[in-house]
Amino acid sequence: MNLRTKLALVAAGITLLGTVLGLSLTYVGLLNLRMVGLDREHRLLAELVYGASVLRDDQSVRIPTIVGSYLTGERGGSAAHVYVDGELIWTGGAQAAPRPLDPERVLAGSGAQTVREWRVYTLRDEDAGMAVQIGRPLQGLREVLGPFPELSLAVASIVTIFAGALAWWVVGVALAPLRRLSAAAERFEAADDVPAIPGRDEPARLASAFADLLRRLKGEREREHRFLAYAAHELRTPLSALRAGLEAVHVGRLQPDAPLLARLHREATRLEVLAQNLLALSSAEAGDAGLERLDLEDVAADAYDRYLPLALEGGLTLDLDTASAPVLGDARLLDQAINNLMSNALRATARGGIVIRTGVDRDGAFLEVDDTGSGMRPHAEGRGLGLRVVRAVAQAHGGTLEFAHANGSGTRARLRVPSDG
Numbered sequence: 001m002n003l004r005t006k007l008a009l010v011a012a013g014i015t016l017l018g019t020v021l022g023l024s025l026t027y028v029g030l031l032n033l034r035m036v037g038l039d040r041e042h043r044l045l046a047e048l049v050y051g052a053s054v055l056r057d058d059q060s061v062r063i064p065t066i067v068g069s070y071l072t073g074e075r076g077g078s079a080a081h082v083y084v085d086g087e088l089i090w091t092g093g094a095q096a097a098p099r100p101l102d103p104e105r106v107l108a109g110s111g112a113q114t115v116r117e118w119r120v121y122t123l124r125d126e127d128a129g130m131a132v133q134i135g136r137p138l139q140g141l142r143e144v145l146g147p148f149p150e151l152s153l154a155v156a157s158i159v160t161i162f163a164g165a166l167a168w169w170v171v172g173v174a175l176a177p178l179r180r181l182s183a184a185a186e187r188f189e190a191a192d193d194v195p196a197i198p199g200r201d202e203p204a205r206l207a208s209a210f211a212d213l214l215r216r217l218k219g220e221r222e223r224e225h226r227f228l229a230y231a232a233h234e235l236r237t238p239l240s241a242l243r244a245g246l247e248a249v250h251v252g253r254l255q256p257d258a259p260l261l262a263r264l265h266r267e268a269t270r271l272e273v274l275a276q277n278l279l280a281l282s283s284a285e286a287g288d289a290g291l292e293r294l295d296l297e298d299v300a301a302d303a304y305d306r307y308l309p310l311a312l313e314g315g316l317t318l319d320l321d322t323a324s325a326p327v328l329g330d331a332r333l334l335d336q337a338i339n340n341l342m343s344n345a346l347r348a349t350a351r352g353g354i355v356i357r358t359g360v361d362r363d364g365a366f367l368e369v370d371d372t373g374s375g376m377r378p379h380a381e382g383r384g385l386g387l388r389v390v391r392a393v394a395q396a397h398g399g400t401l402e403f404a405h406a407n408g409s410g411t412r413a414r415l416r417v418p419s420d421g
Contacts, residue, residue, distance in 0.1 A: 003171075003175065004168065007171045008164050008165075008171060012160050012161075015160050015163035015164070016156060016159075016160040019155065020156050023152035023155065027152070030145065030148075034141055035119065038136060039119070039121055042119070042121030043134075045078070046121055046122075046123035047123065049132050049134070050130070071093030071094075077093075077137065077140065078136045079093040079134070079136075080093050080132070081100060083130065083133070085129040086106055086107050094137075097118070101120040101122075101133040101134075102120040102133055102135070103115075105131070107131075109122065118135040118138065119135060120133055121133070121134050121135070177204075181206065181207055181210050245260060278385075280332070280333055280389050280393065284393045291329060291330060292329070292330075292331070294328075294334075295324055296326075296329075296334070296366075296367045297322045297323065297324050299334050299335060300322050300356045300358045300367060301322065302335065303338045304356055306342075311346065316346070316352065316353050317353030318353060318356070320355075321356070321357045322356070322359070323358060325360050326365070326419065327397070327417050327418065328418075329397055329417060330393075330397070333396065333397075334367075334393065334397075337389065337393040337394070338415075340386035340387065340390050341369040341386075341413050342356075342369060345371040345413075348371060349371045349373035350373065352371070352410070353371075354372075355369070356368075357369075357370065364399070364416055364418045364419045365418070365420075366414050366416045368412055368414035368415065369412075369413050370411075371406070372406075372409070372410040373410050387401070387413075393415070394415050397417040398417065
């Protein structure tokens with residue numbers, strides 16, 4: 001059962017319950033209202049009979065003719081009994097009425113109550129021992145209200161059917177935008193746009209959120225495709241070179257001497273660096289950064305210890321000029337970022353030196369690498385895998401990667417992230 005049918009049935013059920021309850025209360029209200037009217041008439045008539053009664057020596061009661069006419073007239077059907085000390089001394093009106101009309105209150109008590117399908121009102125004078133009872137059968141009232149239940153059932157059925165049909169139509173109109181959203185989700189692979197729903201109600205907000213979700217999913221899918229293509233392109237050359245060298249040794253064209261092993265080792269190292277960069281790029285672009293409180297000064301110091309031997313081997317100087325720069329960052333990604341910056345600086349610098357700096361200024365914390373190399377052309381900024389990883393790491397931390405000239409012809413690469421100090 002779909003949502004539209006469920007909501008229509010719920011609306012119809014609530015309407016049926018409300019209609020039946022309303023009609024039942026109406027029936028009870030009409031019945032009680034009529035009872036109150038009868039009690040008022042009977043009380044007035046009882047007072048009239050009591051006031052007109054004349055007790056004579058022969059124990060007879062003289063009642064004005066108008067009272068008898070009222071009891072048996074057009075609005076009649078009522079019966080009146082007068083008792084003295086429990087003995088019936090006068091009757092008027094309907095002769096088929098039970099005697100007494102209300103046995104319980106002939107000797108004690110007064111007021112109105114229903115007795116054997118008669119509505120009886122008793123007026124008592126305790127001092128005189130007189131009781132006047134006025135009653136009317138309820139059969140006529142029952143007959144008048146008798147068709148009410150059947151009529152109510154028909155009305156309730158018609159109203160329920162109408163309410164169910166109306167709810168079906170209204171819910172269908174309300175759910176139409178959701179059906180369009182569902183169709184858009186089913187056509188996700190076809191790159192269809194999510195239909196816009198005007199307004200500020202729930203379907204409109206759902207459409208907006210769903211459109212944003214689909215855009216993010218498509219962006220992730222495209223990023224994944226680009227990453228796989230880029231990874232295949234980057235890995236193809238070192239893998240081919242490594243495989244070619246191993247095959248040459250295997251078929252005997254080359255001997256596994258020291259130069260060949262050194263070259264194969266370089267290719268394996270290059271593959272390892274590529275794998276590390278690809279993993280870092282994937283984590284950074286996916287926003288999978290495990291942020292914790294750390295200091296860029298410690299990141300720079302570790303990089304200094306790693307790259308000092310390489311700098312000295314190349315005849316370069318490596319200096320460390322750092323100040324505390326607390327941030328919320330991922331140590332693994334930041335290590336990979338400074339490794340890439342240092343690798344680029346070492347390749348670009350033939351003589352002179354490299355300086356690693358950290359600190360905090362008005363724009364946030366920074367980590368930068370200055371070299372005295374050949375400099376970087378503006379159009380080459382960030383084109384290689386290494387710098388692409390650095391830029392992705394900066395963005396994953398809510399920061400930026402900036403380039404500037406340093407030491408005349410050298411390059412200054414600055415990784416800037418928000419400070420946590």
